[in-house]
Amino acid sequence: MDSKYKTPADIFKCQLCGDCCNGFGGTYVTDRDILKIASFINADPTTFVAKYCDQSGSRHVLTLGTNGSCIFFDTEKQCTIHPVKPYMCKAWPYIKTIIKNPENWNIMASACPGIKKDIPYKDLKQIVALESQKLDNLENL
Ligand code: SF4
Numbered sequence: 001m002d003s004k005y006k007t008p009a010d011i012f013k014c015q016l017c018g019d020c021c022n023g024f025g026g027t028y029v030t031d032r033d034i035l036k037i038a039s040f041i042n043a044d045p046t047t048f049v050a051k052y053c054d055q056s057g058s059r060h061v062l063t064l065g066t067n068g069s070c071i072f073f074d075t076e077k078q079c080t081i082h083p084v085k086p087y088m089c090k091a092w093p094y095i096k097t098i099i100k101n102p103e104n105w106n107i108m109a110s111a112c113p114g115i116k117k118d119i120p121y122k123d124l125k126q127i128v129a130l131e132s133q134k135l136d137n138l139e140n141l
């Protein structure tokens with residue numbers, strides 16, 4: 001029988017609740033993210049890191065605003081740096097670790113109301129692998 005889970009939209013639809021932009025979960029920024037976001041907000045990368053990032057181990061994470069959300073989160077506009085948001089924000093929820101550990105999908109679903117639970121692993125892994133590859137292709141243009 002043909003699977004009913006074929007496309008990304010079959011397994012996830014963002015509800016724009018903003019929960020994933022809330023709290024110190026650590027939105028990591030790569031060096032590439034830093035360059036893109038700094039350019040988008042007309043800052044130089046060093047100033048961007050000093051003003052908008054915290055250190056978490058050896059990596060930079062976006063700092064939080066006074067309301068406890070990501071510094072770039074706005075309750076009306078949602079992500080104010082949407083076109084250049086960090087790789088990890090763009091990738092969500094089609095993250096590579098799901099290809100190896102599909103059982104984590106339902107755990108992610110308990111924190112993200114846009115994720116549909118109990119997707120057959122075969123379909124889930126296929127969709128995530130494709131989306132993840134698409135994103136990497138775009139990022140490497
Ligand atoms: S937690 Fe999930 S549904 Fe809510 S804004 Fe983030 S991605 Fe969308």
Ligand code: SF4
Binds near residue numbers: 027
């Ligand atoms: S960069 Fe945008 S999508 Fe990512 S956590 Fe901040 S507000 Fe949310």
